[in-house]
Amino acid sequence: MQRVAVIGASGYTGVELLRLLAAHPQAEIVAVTSRQYEGQSISRAFPSLSGFVDRDCESLDVQTIAARADVVFTALPHKSAMAVVPGFLKAGCKVVDLSADYRLHDQHIYEDWYQTHTSPELLEEAVYGLPELYRAQIVGACLVANPGCYPTSVALGLAPLLKERLVDHRSLIIDSKSGTTGAGRGLKEGSLYCEVNEGFKAYGIASHRHTPEIEQTLSQLAGEAVVVNFTPHLLPVDRGILSTIYAQQNSDLTTAELLECFGRYYVNEPFVRVLPEGQLPNIAHVRGTNLCDIGMVADARTGRVVVVSVIDNLCKGAAGQAVQNFNLMTGLDESAGLTMAPLFP
């Protein structure tokens, strides 16, 4: 049994971590922190957890928590995460960090898009926690940087194409749409029900902070520097990301040939489902799970391939992938605690 702590439990990602860990056969939750609800039971703040996780939220004291926990999940905003992660590592904990702080290997790029990094020495050690691409490194890691939600959907949708040089990486256009949990639980007018419901908009065009993270992974896949257009949009749903990805083909493969390539690439992956020709993914079909569904169409008229990839942003895009990484880091079955079928409808 692994003793786990969830740091920053009162965001949507934290609550999702608790939902998954409460049902995990080899995890025991030993600490839950939240500044907002300190001293209160987390299940009073989130009644869905009542009877599942009823611990009181404590303040974030690295030493006292590290003394109890084997593995720490840090579900804090960037900048707040790097204030505590080094302490947990020093105290001997393994860390799955769900913030952006250790995702970018290049300190300068991090500082261009975020702010000064206070523990750059860890950037080399940190492993980017996308198991489908970096499983081997994750297995032995002490610090795993859990990928962003958009980057996860994009990397899985493009990996076979870039790896096998099937598309021109200069042509990549990524049009992504995310459910509103992706905007977090902070109080801002744009997150109010009546501002989101029955609405739809793009935001952060050419400036979203997931751009360099996307480009880092795609560059590693392509073997050269990749620059992309990335446009996120806000969907009036709770959960789900769908990325529609456009790429110019290097040769004229058919949809069937492309699907075959994806099928081979992901043949042993427990959480990637490549859809048969004629079927396209829907965020509703992965809800609540760690799955990534991928479909595609080759457009002979334009020579482009259109890949559609969907995940649950809170699960494969955050907490579920964190549990998958936790499983790998601690030698458990990679799927432990992640085996429920999607909630549909």
Next chain:
Amino acid sequence: MQRVAVIGASGYTGVELLRLLAAHPQAEIVAVTSRQYEGQSISRAFPSLSGFVDRDCESLDVQTIAARADVVFTALPHKSAMAVVPGFLKAGCKVVDLSADYRLHDQHIYEDWYQTHTSPELLEEAVYGLPELYRAQIVGACLVANPGCYPTSVALGLAPLLKERLVDHRSLIIDSKSGTTGAGRGLKEGSLYCEVNEGFKAYGIASHRHTPEIEQTLSQLAGEAVVVNFTPHLLPVDRGILSTIYAQQNSDLTTAELLECFGRYYVNEPFVRVLPEGQLPNIAHVRGTNLCDIGMVADARTGRVVVVSVIDNLCKGAAGQAVQNFNLMTGLDESAGLTMAPLFP
């Protein structure tokens, strides 16, 4: 390991049964029937199930299915159910019937609200599958009539009050609101997205078929004939029923005293959560689970108590309760396969 068959798998209740049974540690799905998708994989019709339940749908042949299955879940419309349930029983299967066909003990009442009953001899044998009230009978039963969604939310919200004579049963008013999965997957204009979304309406006032079922259970609890006002409404959400129940108190108990009574009554129930004073339930907090959350307020100005009870109509209101009954009928742990925390948000 129990071998189970799901008859009528292509409705929302059938799909929910498959979701739950696929994750059940002691159930093995050996047959799935659907007229609509006969010969096709159920996961092609419902891609959420892909990788979890990939069986082909077969036609409903009682003998061949009974030869393979220990327990049969019939998720058919009323009337269709009673055409096959006697056969399954005769062939030695246990049956959890999710239709209305065996819920009413009185054949005449059934025929007043539905149509001629073709196997009235089974009405006596059938056990009404609300474990919180009828657990002992369910344990030994061969045929369990799984309760309706509205009746489940109402019976659990009123049981302690009627059992302990705390309210005047002639005063009962039940105002219920259901998510749209309750309307089924049939094609009718009223179920189209744009007819439901951003709308809200009452329907079936004074005529909904769950009325006699509600009254049957409440009458047993009260020890005399109970007649109620029951008004269902259609909510623009996928899942969830909330029943707001009004009753004149016989004495002037406070909210705290009423809650204490409920707490005692449900103290050993794994799926009922009585909320603390000042907290009211929300359908979002039980989503995807077999839980029933109950809160209440005593209104000193009018002498009435207002009870609010919520369930997931597809789960505790249908498939989840069916699995709970299955567990009881087969001697398994009552909570087996039903232990996930709710999906929130």
Next chain:
Amino acid sequence: MQRVAVIGASGYTGVELLRLLAAHPQAEIVAVTSRQYEGQSISRAFPSLSGFVDRDCESLDVQTIAARADVVFTALPHKSAMAVVPGFLKAGCKVVDLSADYRLHDQHIYEDWYQTHTSPELLEEAVYGLPELYRAQIVGACLVANPGCYPTSVALGLAPLLKERLVDHRSLIIDSKSGTTGAGRGLKEGSLYCEVNEGFKAYGIASHRHTPEIEQTLSQLAGEAVVVNFTPHLLPVDRGILSTIYAQQNSDLTTAELLECFGRYYVNEPFVRVLPEGQLPNIAHVRGTNLCDIGMVADARTGRVVVVSVIDNLCKGAAGQAVQNFNLMTGLDESAGLTMAPLFP
């Protein structure tokens, strides 16, 4: 042409007032105030208004605004409203106040449910602005207290029954459901998209501040003191209130007889639609309009009548009714600016 000012334009009610007044043939918007957006164009904050109302928001200076305006709409929270309404009246403006500050005739009741009243001398002068009941007084009024959203739906649903002594007023139970604009545009966790979406809950049971307002009107209709159970709920939709009202009949009228009575009562009302037998109202069918749709069923089994009444909470429940009152106060056609058909879907 009437010169009008909207005080507190950045709430949902304020924005709805601007939407309606921008299209009103005899109104000219001469001032718009908002503390939050002072100095900015209201259409920058609410892009829907761009090209329709592009005025800059100004600070709330009673004198300078009164000098320009004939009629002032105060769309402020209670307490803030009574800080400015007396000044506008003194300066010669007519006022439609959309807060709760002048709705209750009895200062003590107001102070029991809200707080100290700072201009109680105006309570007698203020007219309760429900035109279907108090049209004659509104016509000559200088200060109209625009009714609350819930009370509007309830009063219109019960007026004929109480007026004609058809029901026992001690039996009244009012189960109301409101869209989320009713919760306002303030920043609170409970109003976030992911907290409301796919959820449904009751709130304020036995304690909602609209209760005394409802009882005041019903008591006037009944000719004696009426006490009710009133339970509001939060619907995951933008707009709309549906009230389901239960009352014990004094005699055994049929649905048809009750509908006939309602039809007579509202025969000349431009904004009340009594639905034919067999049809029940839906909030989606009045969206964006000043209409109130009413349907009902007599339940012979219990002797109760169930009335269902729907309005758009922002329109007939707030801004639309305010414009209707404005029309009456200024001698315009009562329907001026309120003639669009509902937006469906």
Next chain:
Amino acid sequence: MQRVAVIGASGYTGVELLRLLAAHPQAEIVAVTSRQYEGQSISRAFPSLSGFVDRDCESLDVQTIAARADVVFTALPHKSAMAVVPGFLKAGCKVVDLSADYRLHDQHIYEDWYQTHTSPELLEEAVYGLPELYRAQIVGACLVANPGCYPTSVALGLAPLLKERLVDHRSLIIDSKSGTTGAGRGLKEGSLYCEVNEGFKAYGIASHRHTPEIEQTLSQLAGEAVVVNFTPHLLPVDRGILSTIYAQQNSDLTTAELLECFGRYYVNEPFVRVLPEGQLPNIAHVRGTNLCDIGMVADARTGRVVVVSVIDNLCKGAAGQAVQNFNLMTGLDESAGLTMAPLFP
């Protein structure tokens, strides 16, 4: 006063036409046809229209309707439209056809994407009813082919760029998202509430029938043959289309320069709002209106411009634009009946 008939009134487009025409100061509805509701009042089928349009639906008899109507709106599926449009024209009516039957000038392209054309002789005479591009021809036309919803959003988002040769037309990628009214009111599982709600998917990749219509207009703007990637998606909202359009710039214009170009191009257009730099459009801000909002960002890193264009698919994408065309064809003020501000929220 123009006498108008709405043919095919029981689809969402037909109902929207009736909503707009009922409030139109110079239109009188003289006939409403619907096969589904023949002999019933249209307001019984669509209670939102009660009191606004209460005519009985009649069968589609060209002669008797043509005898009463000056202008006919045909809101029929493609193929059904061309069966009646020639008759109405011959009988002397002006026709605004909302189907696809007369939108494509080239009979062969029509027949490649649809089916045999039965009145190809009218293709030359028909004017493509996008007033912002073809106003002069619409003014004198007898037959206007009202544009598709997606093509409208795309053409308005790209016109200035192509007209002024600012982008490479071979690079065009159009990622569009539509509300569910766009799927029509026909009964299919994919349009059920629970299949759409909380879901999001792409469909018709590389094969949607709006593709040739989009390419026809863009080719005329560019002065040479344009081929595009067009991917539609289904949004869980009632109304609204948002198109995100990617194009490689020919020079390196900034966002401000591009916006200035759009501002000039649309300076006199009553229904196009070009948003200031830093603001992006939202479908919620045009709801219920004939407006098209356009925003954009130049991405210096990739040399592409990303244009976002939104309309209400039922209004500017169908019925509203039809009324705009009607106004132009009959010499009325182009904005008559189309002046309400958007319904927000």
